[in-house]
Amino acid sequence: MATNAKPVINTADLSLEHWTKGKLFESRDTSFGKQLGLTNLGISYSEVPPGKSGCPFHNHHVEDELFYIIEGTGEYRFGEQRYPIKKGDVLGAPSGGPETAHQIINTGSTPLIYLGLSTKAKTEICEYPDSGKFLAKTNRDGGSFGHIGRGENTLDYWDGEPGL
Template identity: 75%
Template sequence: MATEAKAAINIADLKLDHWKQGEFYESADISFGALLGLAGLGISYNEVPPGKSSCPFHNHHVEDELFYVISGAGEYRFGDERHAIKPGDVLGAPAGGPETAHQIINTGTATLIYLGISTMAKTEIVEYPDSGKFLAKTNRDGVKPRRFRHIGRPESDLDYWDGEPGV
C-alpha cells in the first residue's frame, strides 16, 4: 500500500537512518522526496560527524546533484579541486565523467548538515575514481523486479557473447 504524499514535512518529524562504514564513512540521513510525492526529484537530509564523509568520491553519468550546506564546515572535493564549504553554500555536481566526481567531507569540529537534491533517472551509471568501481542501477516503478543493481570493475568485463546459447 502506497503512502499518501504530504504537501509539507518537517525534518524534525523524520526518523534519520544512522550508519557507519569503516573509519571514514558515517552519516545520519533520510531521503524524503517520495514523502512529498516527488517522483522525479530526490531529496535527502544529511548529518555528517567531524572527520567523516557520507559517501565515496563518485560521479553520475545521468543524474545531476545539488547540495545546500545548512550548518557546519567542510570540504567539497570536485574533480581535481577542493573547496572549503560553510553554511549557505550551494554545490553543483552535474552529470559527467571523473571531472564531475564529488564528495563532501566534514573537516570542521561540529556536525555538517546539508540537503542533497538530485534528478531521479530510471537508469544510472555511477563511477568511483578512487577505487575503480562502477555501479549500474535501475529504478523501475511498478515493474517486478523493481530494481537492478550491479557493482563491478571494468577489468572484469565479459565478451558480449559470453554464456549465450549456441556460441
C-alpha cells in the same frame, strides 16, 4: 500526489538512520522525496560527524545533484579540486565523467548538515574513481536492477551465449 504524501515536512520530524562504514564514512540521514509526493526529484537530509564523509567520491552519468549546506564546515571534493564549504553554500554536481566526481567531507569540529537534491533517472551509471568501481542501476515499475563491479571483470559481448 502519492498516498500518505505530505506537501510540507519539517526536517526536525524526519527519522534518521545512523550508519558507519570503516573509519571515514558515517552519517545520520534519510531520503524523503516520496514523503513529499515527488517522483522525479530526490531529496535527502544528512548529518555527517567531524572527520567523516557520507559517501565515497563518485560521479553520475545521468543524474544531476545539488547540495545545500545548512550548518557546519567542510570540504567539497569536485573533480581534481577541493573547495572549502560552509553554512549557506550551494554545491553543484552535474552529470558527467570523473571530472564531475564529488564528495562532501566534514573537516570542521561540529556536525556538517546538508540537503541533497537530485534528478531521478530510470537508469543510471555511477563511477567511483578512488576504488575503480561502477554501479549500474535501473528502477522501473514492478522491479529494479543494480550491479556494482569493476572494469577489469569485463566480458566479451558473446560470452556464455548458447551455441558458441
